[in-house]
Amino acid sequence: MSKYPVEQFIDILTKEQVYLDEPMSKHTTFRIGGKADALTVVSDFRELRAVLWFAQNYGIPYSVIGNGSNLLVSDEGVEGVVVMLKCDDYEAAPEILEDGRGIFRVPAGASLSSFAKHAAKLGYSGTEFAAGIPGSVGGAVAMNAGAYDGEIKDIIVSASVMDGKLNRKSVSRDDLELGYRSSSVLTYGYTVLEAEFILERGNAEASLEKISELNAQRRKKQPLEYPSAGSTFKRPDGFFAGKLIEDAGLAGFTVGGAQVSEKHCGFIVNRSGATAKDVYKLINIIQQRVYEQFGVNLEPEVRLLGDFSYAD
Numbered sequence: 652m653s654k655y656p657v658e659q660f661i662d663i664l665t666k667e668q669v670y671l672d673e674p675m676s677k678h679t680t681f682r683i684g685g686k687a688d689a690l691t692v693v694s695d696f697r698e699l700r701a702v703l704w705f706a707q708n709y710g711i712p713y714s715v716i717g718n719g720s721n722l723l724v725s726d727e728g729v730e731g732v733v734v735m736l737k738c739d740d741y742e743a744a745p746e747i748l749e750d751g752r753g754i755f756r757v758p759a760g761a762s763l764s765s766f767a768k769h770a771a772k773l774g775y776s777g778t779e780f781a782a783g784i785p786g787s788v789g790g791a792v793a794m795n796a797g798a799y800d801g802e803i804k805d806i807i808v809s810a811s812v813m814d815g816k817l818n819r820k821s822v823s824r825d826d827l828e829l830g831y832r833s834s835s836v837l838t839y840g841y842t843v844l845e846a847e848f849i850l851e852r853g854n855a856e857a858s859l860e861k862i863s864e865l866n867a868q869r870r871k872k873q874p875l876e877y878p879s880a881g882s883t884f885k886r887p888d889g890f891f892a893g894k895l896i897e898d899a900g901l902a903g904f905t906v907g908g909a910q911v912s913e914k915h916c917g918f919i920v921n922r923s924g925a926t927a928k929d930v931y932k933l934i935n936i937i938q939q940r941v942y943e944q945f946g947v948n949l950e951p952e953v954r955l956l957g958d959f960s961y962a963d
């Protein structure tokens with residue numbers, strides 16, 4: 652039983668959008684995480700504002716997530732309400748500019764990968780890098796997701812966000828302050844509602860071929876056969892996290908059910924029934940060993956949700 656009136660979210664949304672005592676392991680690609688007092692699934696500004704208004708007015712802690720593909724959620728769960736932005740795949744036609752470029756306005760809860768493939772199929776180029784990233788569009792903007800020499804920063808024009816006072820505003824590309832896996836969205840706690848992308852006219856066949864090529868590379872190099880949250884650490888200046896971890900002799904190193912992937916040491920994988928504590932401890936061991944051997948500080952890219960003081 653939650654100490655917060657979370658069951659009242661059912662009156663604000665519909666019964667189908669509210670999950671009480673919901674295991675977060677069902678909503679993270681790590682397949683790890685204790686129960687949230689409530690998980691609410693919202694798709695637009697109106698629903699999001701209603702949930703956050705109630706949470707703010709009744710003192711209910713809240714956190715916003717997308718597809719849970721960059722999250723480590725505590726085994727002890729999450730107090731209050733987790734608000735997941737999720738909506739159908741984006742399949743709309745773009746606005747076409749005189750010079751042929753297309754403007755795509757994509758809701759935050761849409762899948763980044765399906766947007767990337769949709770744009771490619773329509774003959775626009777620029778999203779190929781994103782087709783294998785398993786996040787939502789909102790999560791990708793927050794993280795400035797990137798791969799294979801491309802990043803969200805290269806294609807975004809602006810984002811529509813909700814600020815902490817529940818006002819909607821448009822934030823330009825510059826004001827999004829998109830850096831390496833960082834943004835003003837994370838700094839100021841905005842919630843992304845929609846992102847506007849501008850894409851060059853290209854060639855559908857070439858873009859789709861590029862996508863299959865990059866996805867084949869991913870399958871070859873990344874341990875996609877196990878649950879994970881992608882790269883565990885950010886790339887330190889001048890180094891590759893995976894290489895440092897391998898050189899520290901940690902390939903295959905295991906804590907409980909969590910393991911440093913032997914296929915790609917930059918990934919921690921959930922080999923079998925890993926807990927958040929296993930992953931958390933493994934992160935600490937890796938950081939310590941890499942620092943001792945190479946003097947490099949590895950900063951986690953994976954974001955923690957919930958209280959981890961029990962794991963220290």
Ligand SMILES: Cc1cc2nc3c(=O)[nH]c(=O)nc-3n(C[C@H](O)[C@H](O)[C@H](O)COP(=O)(O)OP(=O)(O)OC[C@H]3O[C@@H](n4cnc5c(N)ncnc54)[C@H](O)[C@@H]3O)c2cc1C
Pocket residue numbers: 680714715716717718719720721722736759783784785786787788789790791792793794795796797798836841842843844875879880881882954
């Ligand atoms: C197999 C695998 C491969 C991956 N490869 C890559 C890769 O190549 N490149 C890369 O960059 N990442 C990669 N990732 C990590 C992850 O997919 C990205 O970070 C992605 O952008 C996270 O999006 P999400 O919707 O899942 O966000 P979540 O994991 O749900 O959340 C991540 C952070 O974003 C915030 N957030 C989510 N949605 C919103 C929103 N609407 N408004 C404000 N904040 C929000 C959350 O609060 C949280 O802080 C990979 C992950 C996996 C599992």
